[in-house]
Amino acid sequence: xxxxxxxILTEPxxxxxxxxxxxxxxxxxKLTKKANDFSLNGHINKDAxxxxxxxxxxxxLLPPGEKEPIKGLEAIKKFYLKGFEYGSxxxxxxxxxxxxxxxxSHANEVGKYYIVYQPENSNKQIELNGYMLITWKKNSKGExxxxxxxxH
Numbered sequence: 001x002x003x004x005x006x007x008i009l010t011e012p013x014x015x016x017x018x019x020x021x022x023x024x025x026x027x028x029x030k031l032t033k034k035a036n037d038f039s040l041n042g043h044i045n046k047d048a049x050x051x052x053x054x055x056x057x058x059x060x061l062l063p064p065g066e067k068e069p070i071k072g073l074e075a076i077k078k079f080y081l082k083g084f085e086y087g088s089x090x091x092x093x094x095x096x097x098x099x100x101x102x103x104x105s106h107a108n109e110v111g112k113y114y115i116v117y118q119p120e121n122s123n124k125q126i127e128l129n130g131y132m133l134i135t136w137k138k139n140s141k142g143e144x145x146x147x148x149x150x151x152h
Contacts, residue, residue, distance in 0.1 A: 025101040032107055032136050032144045040092045048080040055146045056137060062150035064130075087119040094132070107136040107144070113151060 035054040042050030052073050061070040070079050098110040115128040135148040
């Protein structure tokens with residue numbers, strides 16, 4: 001049974017030609033990177049609407065320390081607005097470790113993040129770093145949106 005599930009999940013990967021993957025992967029990477037950079041600027045600007053503009057209606061957010069996944073745009077927006085109460089990010093950088101396109105409709109991004117954070121009413125900066133996993137999905141309008149966002 002496990003083998004059957006694995007074959008069903010990986011079948012789209014094996015059916016893509018190498019030329020299709022390489023030419024489309026670069027274009028898809030550029031589109032998702034542009035969306036991700038726009039969202040990261042929303043963190044710096046404390047603009048929750050800008051952040052969630054790259055999320056799909058059904059996004060599931062899996063941040064560290066939360067007891068339950070955060071589902072849907074309104075809940076995700078509230079999560080970020082609450083976070084803004086603690087201060088602002090001075091700098092956010094990310095570095096990709098792996099980027100995989102599946103069937104020209106999904107992409108998985110694995111990377112590292114580094115954040116320099118300034119808490120409200122404090123002169124001390126906090127540095128956060130770790131790993132992230134983002135799953136992108138192309139919607140019916142042809143836009144690439146985040147379906148799953150996890151970091152630790």
